[in-house]
Amino acid sequence: MRLTILRLADFGIQNQMKAAMLRPWKDAATIMITAPPANETLPVSGPIKSKSLPTFLLTTRSKKSSFLPGGLCFPGGAQCSEDASPEWASYFLSNLGEDINKASFMPSEQMNPIPLYIKSLEERKQTMISKEVSLRISAIRETFEECGILLCKPITHEGFKPGIGRTSKSGVGGVVRVMELDNKAAIKEWQQRVKHDPASFEDLCSTFKCYPDVNGLTEWNNWLTPCINTLPKRFDTIFYTAVLPKQCKLHIDSQEISDAQVSTSFA
DSSP, X not given: OHHXXXXXXXXXXXXXXXXXXXXXXXXXXXXXXXXXXXXXXXXXXXXXXXXXXXXXXXXEEOTTOSSSTTOEEOSEEEXXXXXXXXXXXXXXXXXXXXXXXXXXXXXXXXXXXXXXXXXXXXXXXXXXOOHHHHHHHHHHHHHHHHHOOBXXXXXXXXXXXOOOGGGSSSOSSSBOOOXXXXXXXXXXXXXXXXXXXTTHHHHHHHHTTEEEOGGGOEEEEEEEOXXXXXXXXXXXXXXXXXXXXXXXXXXXXXXXXXXXXXXXXXX
16 A cells, blocks of 8 residues: 555656656846955956955845745846847947857857757747847846846947957956946836836937947856756756946845845855
C-alpha cells in the first residue's frame, strides 16, 4: 500500500515537472548596477579607478508580483516586441548615423554567441533589430520604469557617428551615462507612460534628445529559470553590468517593485 502511494506521488511529481518544462521561456534582460560610495564620483571616460567598495542597487519585487513576489533582485524584466522594433534602427541612424544592426558587442568574433542573441526565424522575417541591441534597450527601459534611472546619452552634433559596440571610440563597458531629470512629476508620468506603452520609450528619448547608452552595458551571464512547478513563469535572462559615475536619486514605481536599496554586499 505504501509503495503504491509513493509511486502515485512520484507520478504526480513527474507530471508537475513535465508541465513546468512545457512552459516557454520568455526573453528578459536585467542590469547589475554598481556605483561608487555616496561621497565619490567616477570620471565618465578613461579607466575606472577606485579604492572604495562598489555599491549595488537591489530592488524588492512587489508582493503582488506574479513571479517571485517579495524577492530581492536587480532592475530588469521581460523583453517587449517594441524593444526590437525597426523604429529603433531608424532612430539611431537618423540621430547618430549608426546602423545598430551591424553592431557587435562580444569581445571576439571567435567567441561562441550567447544563445539568447540568436534571432528566431520569425524575428528575422519581421526584420527585428539585433538582439544584442534590443535586449540592452529592454534592460535600460525596465530600469527606468522601475527606478527612474535613465541610462542614456545626450544627442549632440559633436557626437555624430560615435560608434556602437566594439567599433566605438570608448569601447564597450566603462562608465554608463545617466540623464538626470529634475522634474519628479514628469519622471513619474513618463514611468507610467512607458510601463503601459513600451513604444513610448523612444518618445521619451526623442523628447529629452538622448539615446539608450547601449555601449555602457557589458554581458555578465545568461540565466534560465529552472523547471520548478511552483514558478508560474520561466525566463531566459541576459545579465548585464553597468557602472554609474555616482549614486543617483531613485524614483520607485511602487508597482513592479516596492523598495530599493544600495548595498556593498548581497547579504
